[in-house]
Amino acid sequence: MTVTDVLIVGAGPVGMAGAIELNRRGASVRIVDREGAHTKLSKAVGINTQTLELLESSGLTERLLAAGIRIARANLHFDGKPLVTLDLSRAEHRFNFILALPQSETEGILESALAERGIVVERETEMIAFSQDADFVTASLRGPGGEHEAAAGRVLGADGPRSAIRQGLGIPFTGARYDETWSLADVTLDWPYGYGEVNLFLHSNGALLFTVPIAPDRIRAISQTDNALALLPAGSVVRETHWDSTFHVALRQAERYQDGCCFLAGDAAHVHSPAGGRGMNLGIWDACAFAARHAAGTLDGYTAERHRIAARILAITDRMFRVARLKPGIAQSARNLVMRNIVPMPTVQRWIAPQLLGIER
Numbered sequence: 001m002t003v004t005d006v007l008i009v010g011a012g013p014v015g016m017a018g019a020i021e022l023n024r025r026g027a028s029v030r031i032v033d034r035e036g037a038h039t040k041l042s043k044a045v046g047i048n049t050q051t052l053e054l055l056e057s058s059g060l061t062e063r064l065l066a067a068g069i070r071i072a073r074a075n076l077h078f079d080g081k082p083l084v085t086l087d088l089s090r091a092e093h094r095f096n097f098i099l100a101l102p103q104s105e106t107e108g109i110l111e112s113a114l115a116e117r118g119i120v121v122e123r124e125t126e127m128i129a130f131s132q133d134a135d136f137v138t139a140s141l142r143g144p145g146g147e148h149e150a151a152a153g154r155v156l157g158a159d160g161p162r163s164a165i166r167q168g169l170g171i172p173f174t175g176a177r178y179d180e181t182w183s184l185a186d187v188t189l190d191w192p193y194g195y196g197e198v199n200l201f202l203h204s205n206g207a208l209l210f211t212v213p214i215a216p217d218r219i220r221a222i223s224q225t226d227n228a229l230a231l232l233p234a235g236s237v238v239r240e241t242h243w244d245s246t247f248h249v250a251l252r253q254a255e256r257y258q259d260g261c262c263f264l265a266g267d268a269a270h271v272h273s274p275a276g277g278r279g280m281n282l283g284i285w286d287a288c289a290f291a292a293r294h295a296a297g298t299l300d301g302y303t304a305e306r307h308r309i310a311a312r313i314l315a316i317t318d319r320m321f322r323v324a325r326l327k328p329g330i331a332q333s334a335r336n337l338v339m340r341n342i343v344p345m346p347t348v349q350r351w352i353a354p355q356l357l358g359i360e361r
């Protein structure tokens with residue numbers, strides 16, 4: 001039986017980015033996914049600065065930039081009135097913007113890049129069992145041709161929040177779910193804010209609406225209420241709803257990201273609120289870190305590095321969400337006072353912009 005260097009389970013953005021980076025660094029890779037094709041839904045839509053940096057060496061960044069929308073301004077509103085504008089271009093970086101691109105397009109670009117490297121995602125294939133010893137993993141895979149065994153020096157589980165790899169390893173996924181039912185909608189609409197900037201609409205009752213352009217004539221609206229479109233500002237007219245959904249959000253992290261020869265990345269290792277737009281990005285950072293450590297022979301440090309970084313980002317996104325949904329009282333008034341009078345200061349803007357862009361130093 002041929003032993004592949006790395007078997008990746010899950011061919012979303014995290015798994016495919018990991019496969020590309022591993023291949024670029026000389027590793028042999030197999031990647032399997034239970035779905036028959038990459039997603040056709042927009043799902044995650046924000047690609048941040050560090051992700052663009054990490055994917056530049058493989059040539060992916062140039063393709064992503066050509067397909068996406070560069071967003072350099074974020075406007076905050078309170079009860080329909082302007083609160084503050086954040087100028088992301090103040091960050092001292094060549095990628096001083098958020099790149100908006102539907103996940104369906106991101107995955108298409110990644111899968112094409114894999115094919116160019118001679119790697120085909122093995123679709124409609126899932127890992128149904130696995131065992132490991134000190135040197136490699138033996139996996140039972142079930143695909144269109146039936147069941148067969150595969151061997152790999154390492155397995156990377158990028159198979160989402162219900163990760164079969166994590167569950168098979170018995171790794172606790174600790175945390176809790178937020179109480180709210182969230183909603184999103186991708187829409188074409190007439191409204192006063194155009195299609196080139198991010199907007200966050202805060203309300204005195206604690207409701208919030210976040211909008212981001214995902215195409216020249218389409219925005220994503222997302223809210224921690226069950227009807228995002230009900231929070232659109234007065235005068236907005238929805239012309240077409242392309243996709244809508246409701247969902248729940250949790251704040252969880254795997255207690256460890258490694259067990260023997262098996263590793264976790266992305267939502268298999270951590271989930272958090274959409275605040276800050278870090279979810280897919282954090283997973284791609286995991287995958288790139290795994291590839292770099294695999295090449296360097298330092299995988300024993302993977303859990304310590306990635307768990308620490310994810311714990312910090314989970315805490316940041318939780319605080320951002322809690323501050324955004326403050327209800328009437330002293331805390332809400334203080335937040336708005338700071339937003340109106342402190343955040344517009346150039347020195348503060350230069351500090352905030354890198355934080356929002358995911359520039360890690």
